[in-house]
Amino acid sequence: MNILIAILVLGGIAALFGALLGFASVRFKVDADPIVEQLDALLPQTQCGQCGYPGCKPYAQAVADGEAINKCAPGGEDTIKKIADLMGVEVQPIDESHVKDDGSQSNRPKVAFVIEEDCIGCTKCIQACPVDAIIGAAKQMHTIIIDECTGCDLCVAPCPVDCIEMREIPETIHNWQWDLHSIPVKQVN
């Protein structure tokens, strides 16, 4: 008899908690995979596709599914480190096959620039731009909204007349970085 009561009580408790858990899983359901959102937040959002995925979010999804973490060229070492921290994996050196080498030494950020007199207005670059940073229409000159350009490079290849080039953002007093040893001192007199 005692055993029966014990079984009933325990069974009742189990049923109760089961119901509670079941309710909670329905009521507090998380739709998106939170890890993907977190990974996406770490990526630089250039949407350049250098990793082989059509944008940062798809790459974040791929990393969450076990893709290598070292394919983001614009993010560089910093991003790899952050992703490694988040995913709890080893830091890997950046995968060189995903880095486009443009031969320049400077690591200043770049944006695309349309040489406007050469532009024929083919709209091919507009279709290539992942962030709609190019304005123009068919047979009209195009130009790039510098503030919106992520410097992803994707518009350079489609241009049939090679009128797009990547230019460094010029250094102004607004984006200048203090440098301990580069403050020039000029002789007066």
Add this chain to the structure above:
Amino acid sequence: MESIIERITSGHFWEFHGGIHPPEQKTLTSGKPIKQLALPQQLIIPLQQHIGLEGDLLVRIGDYVLKGQPLTHGTNPMEVPIHAPTSGTISAIKMSVIAHPSGLSQLCIFLNVDGLDTWIKREVCPDLNLLSNHEIVEKIADAGISGMGGAGFPTHIKANSKPDINFLIINGSECEPYITADDLLMMEQSNDILGGIKILDRLLSPAFILIAIEDNKPKAIKALQKATECIEKIKVCTVPSKYPSGGEKQLIQILTGKEVTSGKLPIHSGIVMHNVATCFAINEAVRHGTPLIRRVVTVTGQALNKPQNVWALLGTPINFLLEQCAVEEIENEKQPVIMGGPMMGFSVSSEIVPIVKTSNCILVPSKIEMPSAFEKESSEVECIRCGQCSDVCPSHLLPQELQWSAKAKDHPQLQKLNLSDCIECGACAYVCPSQIPLVHYYRVAKAEIRELQQLDLKAEKAKVRFEARKLRLEKEKIARQEKHKKSAAVRKAAMNKATPEATGAKSAVAAALARVKAKKAAKDTSKDTPDASTSESKSNVQDGLASDIASDQKSQVTAAIARAKAKKKLKEEATQKASNSHNITSNAVEEKPSAIVIPKIGDSKNRDSKNTEPAGIKPSAVDKKAKIALAVAKAKAKKMAKASEALHVDKKNTNTNNVVTPALVTKSPQENETVEVDTPSENISKPVADKKAKIAAAIAKAKAKKKQKESISKENNTQNDNTINDQDSV
């Protein structure tokens, strides 16, 4: 608040944490009056001389400008205009090195001074009561005044604060060593400064006005005390000398005991602070209509023979100032020139760097005076954790912790340590026994953090735009598919429905079938006569065929004419408006079909058999004619209606009527072949040149078309049957 005033009147002040007592070196310049300089040859005026945005240019290269003429104009409140400091010609507008630690260039206006110093017309305001507060604020904004203490925040924003102000603090502490510009200004221009204070008093209506002056400026204190004797509200406070008591937050703490918390502005505690030089500039702008075009600059340092305070026009290159103060020759040594004081200033990279609204001091130290400025290599050694830096920090920060985190680029930790509250006063670096340039590290870290924040913002924006684009592409794709589906459905419906086009297609198929049959028959006949030479027999056969066909066609033509007549009658009934001209044209049309068909038959003789073709064309031609007639009739009716409206319109209309009718009459003989619908409508439209008539004609046409289509579709069916029957009989 009362207790605060009591304490102040009894000469007791609060103390801020930390602070240092560096050698003051103010006696170099404090004893000499402010010197008026000769005009320099050229002025270099940067477009942006304050915190905020640069305005839009108002002048062009080659323009002659008068003293005080605005050179830029801003619509944004953060845009402060600049003015021509003297009269002259603008020789260039180009990038030039400006007073910034980076040594980078910015857009500057180069003004060639003509030496006449001609003023633009100024509005002198003798009585301030005539001006509204809004007008005063506008005058301050138009005069291009920004804070002259160092940061350069647009003054009109600070002078236009809405909430209740307890204290208006006038900052005359000038705590940094060497600098005496404000000191001298207070000594010499105390009444004008008071004028500015009164204007601010009116704008802000504070409970109390406190003028804070360090106790190392007795003459200035005396001058202002004398000027403000009879005003209860204003209290001149002699604060103890200590660097950096002139910092905004530090001075507020000294005077009121209140600490402005991190991330808050003084205005949140009901306090507004203005520099004495700013007060002077406000007075000049509001009372005398003089924009901010000059300021007092302390040119000092032991490398100068004649260190002194000067009235420098904004845009004066520092080499001109140094010439005026007789800089000593220093052999084979890079002579550093520091803009700002020794604690917070920076080495300038070029001797043509111009004076701007915020530059209060040019320091040219000798080697004995400031050896560190001459050293190329930093003599920094390891931190010995002495903790002196945190003892002197006026912001209660932990400089050595900050320094380590800054070196490690640990930005989250830096933010936790409140790096953003560092006022970069340099007290920590001053006391550091290891000579660590602490402030430099903080500046680098601050810039990095700012950059990262901007990058984050940009990434966020890029993400949003990318998502928006994806969404848009998706939508466009769906819309395209929908459209394709719809058009496919329409096409299907058109195929199934008995629309004229569909029946036309059907009849075409039938005609093709008939042709094939006819060909077969022709072949049969040619086979039946094998003896005759092929060419002859063919031609014979063809002739025979042609005659057969011709007879067939004749019967068809008569049938078609009959049908056309019937149709016209129907139409006439339907369109009762039709007038005589309609009848005329319809008569013309009646005669025509034969004219149309006969040459067609001739054509078709050589071809094998196209007997259905003329039959197909004929009704369409007739229809078109009828349409034209109808359209003309309608247009005429409309014109008649319009004629009553206006006289000149009437004239035109009569003209067009004249033109149209002959056109129609002459057309009938011309039209041996099919008539184009467009030509008559063009004939109408050209002379009329009237849109309304065109539209009316188009409507009429459309109506006629509808009716005709209905009738045609019926008749075509019967006609097709007829032709097929005819062919069978052949």
